[in-house]
Amino acid sequence: MNIKKGDTVVILSGKDKDKKGKVSKVFPERGKLIVEGLNVAKRHQKPTQKFPGGIIDKSMPLTASKVMLVCSRCSKPTRIGTKEVGDRRVRVCKKCNEIVDKV
Ligand SMILES: [Zn+2]
Structure with missing residues (x-):
């Protein structure tokens, strides 16, 4: 796993192909990572005290092999x-x- 939190990466496949984003979280033991604002899925959120509930956009983990580091x-x-x-x-x-x- 050569990608770290805070890196800028480009997505190589899927619906967000060729889009760039910043890595907000990595899961080294699963070989996955989350890119801020990309690979978004609609999630139904139950109401909580802080949040009224409804559909939210949530960035889903991507497999590390589906992204490539953009050199700083x-x-x-x-x-x-x-x-x-x-x-x-x-x-x-x-x-x-x-x-x-x-x-
Ligand atoms: Zn370079």
């Missing part, structure tokens, strides 16, 4: 490599070879 350096969708910097392992863009993580 070259702004292109890219595969991710890793390299060691000191005692850390950082993610590297395969397109521009720049380090994607903030070091």
Whole structure:
């Protein structure tokens, strides 16, 4: 799982194909993630004290293999490599070879 919360990704398949969004949550043990405002499903919500109930838009988890990281350096969708910097392992863009993580 090379994608982290806060990354910008592009969706590779499905109804939101080619759309970009920000990762708001990752589930590493399930290999899934949630992209803010994308892969939205209508959900019926029961009324609660805070919410009157009705239909809400909810972003559903996507399989990590269905998204690709958008490099923060070259702004292109890219595969991710890793390299060691000191005692850390950082993610590297395969397109521009720049380090994607903030070091
Ligand atoms: Zn890049």
